[in-house]
């Protein structure tokens with residue numbers, strides 16, 4: 001089974017697609033059959049970043065049943081071992097993907113025969129986006145060192161946490177839990193998964209244990225992209241620290257990727273930044289991040305809800 | 307279940323081990339402020355204002371309790387009686403002694419001071435050496451250099467942020483009077499330098515520096531004439 005890395009991060013423009021394509025290149029460079037999937041439907045641009053300005057097929061062919069299997073929407077890229085499912089020409093918005101379509105897609109992705117699959121999830125915190133994020137335990141959050149981006153990534157992390165809790169309960173149970181949390185911890189509790197966990201611990205010991213096990217098995221990661229010289233290099237570590245301390249969720253800080261104007265140049269010239277500017281600080285940091293992420297990973301558990 | 311922040315003991319709040327030495331407590335306090343202070347990027351939007359205030363007051367209390375030997379001992383006794391920490395305090399007997407500011411070993415140049423104003427301010431507040439240097443009437447270039455090194459800020463960082471050429475900064479710090487720029491520029495440079503280091507009050511300090519330089523220069527001319 002492929003290792004799947006969903007890549008998300010609240011805010012638009014933080015560099016999700018750039019990082020996804022770079023990690024894709026790095027993984028493919030290790031000789032692994034690598035597939036990048038553009039799930040940022042409606043605003044897809046991953047194809048351009050992997051050198052296919054006009055993809056011949058796209059994800060919508062699968063949704064519209066023009067093809068039977070998700071496999072049939074995969075296109076080769078100019079890079080050895082790197083493949084793409086494009087989201088171009090999709091008139092769907094992932095947030096509006098109907099439930100059956102979503103489940104069908106999730107299942108199809110899990111069945112794909114690749115060594116490594118990277119999902120570019122686009123911005124936003126819609127339930128669908130989060131469901132794709134939760135497809136594996138290896139979700140990667142991307143943020144830039146700006147308050148707006150930090151705010152959004154916190155929102156996304158909380159939403160992911162809530163969504164995972166939600167899987168364990170029925171709609172009405174979940175609603176009751178919400179009310180209970182608010183009653184006990186005040187209005188602020190409505191966006192605090194940690195408060196809800198306290199209620200669950202008290203009232204539902206069994207799901208609580210399952211959830212804890214599940215959260216312990218997550219290997220979420222955080223990458224800070226577009227670091228400038230004056231930014232605090234310790235930001236990522238500190239962010240992970242307060243998430244752990246105040247939400248009880250463990251996220252590994254994987255590294256900083258510096259801002260470099262040549263990223264823009266490479267994208268404009270439609271060449272791979274890593275190939276064109278391999279000796280820049282940014283390229284070195286991308287490789288370091290890649291090494292961390294693709295180091296021989298253990299067994300990967302898929303979530304049972306699908 | 308995990309404890310909420312308010313349920314943590316002071317060591318846990320500051321992320322230090324029970325035997326931590328004074329300088330570690332100071333450092334941890336500085337780091338905590340950097341994370342929780344209003345305006346901190348790390349905790350941006352993470353807490354409500356009330357939550358933040360509560361956390362900060364807990365951190366303040368933790369710091370004040372642990373940094374003073376007497377209150378710390380009483381607190382440790384309480385933790386021991388609750389069985390939260392072990393009796394033979396994990397620290398050697400001398401680890402508790404206040405540690406001179408000079409023995410703090412910090413990594414050099416890792417601190418981009420711009421985004422670290424709070425941490426600089428904390429360090430300034432806590433450094434006896436800096437208090438001594440800024441407390442005297444005279445303030446020379448060499449004094450500035452000492453303060454800067456005390457704060458672990460490099461000349462490159464200042465030069466980069468203030469756009470003042472490094473050789474000017476070096477001349478200032480080395481009191482090379484003959485090579486200093488004209489007074490009007492010099493004052494501006496020193497003000498930017500002070501601001502970058504978060505040293506206050508800028509006006510007063512820069513005025514004192516200018517006076518010091520002027521009297522040094524007089525002294526020098528007097529010597530030359532002799």
Ligand SMILES: Nc1ncnc2c1ncn2[C@@H]1O[C@H](COP(=O)(O)OP(=O)(O)OP(=O)(O)O)[C@@H](O)[C@H]1O
Pocket residue numbers: 011012013014015016017018019040043122123225226227257258259260261262263264267282
């Ligand atoms: N490390 C970097 N240095 C400089 N520029 C960068 C860096 N990373 C990304 N960028 C710039 O930011 C822009 C946005 O990046 P990207 O398209 O990858 O963001 P995104 O998170 O996928 O956005 P969206 O949510 O809109 O899909 C890119 O066009 C690129 O020019």
Ligand SMILES: [Mg+2]
Pocket residue numbers: 016017018040045120122
């Ligand atoms: Mg994108």
